[in-house]
Amino acid sequence: MCCVSNEIRLSRFRNFPTALRSLYLGQDDDSKHFRQYIRNYNNSLAMASMTAMIEPPRGYGPYCFRVHGQVYHSFGGLYPRDTEAPQCAQVLIMDTEVAALELAGRQINANCRATIFRFLHELLRNTNPYVQAFRLMADVVHDETHEAQLQGRRTRSVRMVFEHRTVDDQRRYNAATANEVAVVYVGDEDNIPGERRLVVYEKTGSLRSIPHLDKRCDPLTYPLLFPTGEDGWNPEMQRDTSNLDLRSNGVSTTRSRITQKDFYSFLLFSRDSVFNPLHHAGKLLQQYIVDSWIKIEMNRLNYIRLNQRQLRLDTVRGLQDFMLGDTDGDGPPGRRIILAASFTGGPRYMVAQYQDAMSIVSKYGKPDLFLTFTCNPTWPEIVDNLAPGQTSSDRPDLIARVFQLKVKAFCNEVIKKQVLGEVAAYCETGFRL
Incomplete structure (x- = not known):
């Protein structure tokens, strides 16, 4: 299932840079090298980092990207602190030559090439609206510092706020611009609209988290898959039901919005008419698939956590009484979340499947x-x-x-x-x- 009877219609990868496409498809030495170490190149140039405990399987089998525990997405300030090396977007506001040598000289990138870093750095500066937004913020910081020195006043703080629009034209063909994805503010923080969430400061003591439902998570984390800054999934994405009367049954699906699973299924499906970098990303594709599935499961678990009463899971009185009685006298436990049997892979789901199988055996025999x-x-x-x-x-x-x-x-x-x-x-x- 790729597009749910043509109800999912998204414009993705149509403005993919030709030069980067050649690197994905080429058979020359640089292209093969790029695809072999694509995770290093992407993660070094990403504006947001994916943090996880990576546990590859033991043995000598094929490459398998496997993580254990929680996965976090985070980003830092515009500039690193004095004792830290540049990371995330801090690298992308540097001079291309300096950034290429900096990234290629890191131990984790020992096998990477400065020439490819130079090419990718320059390409993202010219095509990615998020990179351009960070560079715009750097220019504003520079201008504010210069004006403050000339006027003999204190330098005002500069912050960049990513736009929080969730409803966009999903069939839009032109790429976004820096002014459409972020706004730079100079002065008091009270001027920042309250409904906007992701804020970039000049310097921060620690990384700031990106919500897993944020549409900017994918383009910030995977700039080599979405070099033009195409949005990821967001909860307000709508299905296209304009051609409902053309279908044989004349009945639409029950959902009016695009689910995460449908969105990522659409991206992964093969189409001859459009180049899809995911199908040529190798190890980075595995990381992207794992990351996407974790987001789907986090969203499902969060729904169960927030809808215990609607799912009638809080009516399991006997189980709750047992939990409250099973204390050691230190006070009541925290809120208990009951995982529904409808959650695939959960303990109650596995028990239900086992009982269904055993009921067949009890009726028909071994x-x-x-x-x-x-x-x-x-x-x-x-x-x-x-x-x-x-x-x-x-x-x-x-x-x-x-x-x-x-x-x-x-x-x-x-x-x-x-x-x-x-x-x-x-x-x-x-x-x-």
């Missing part, structure tokens, strides 16, 4: 067959759709699609066509690495 189905990364359907130089681990989205289609075809043979005999009942489970 199963006769236990069949396993494993994905083969060298299947022709996978290999034939890889770009030159790619391996199957570079396209986890392609592997998942092919495997799911194979599983459906296999179940159709066994269950519907009954090639192994009459099927009285069955249950299935899946495990994904």
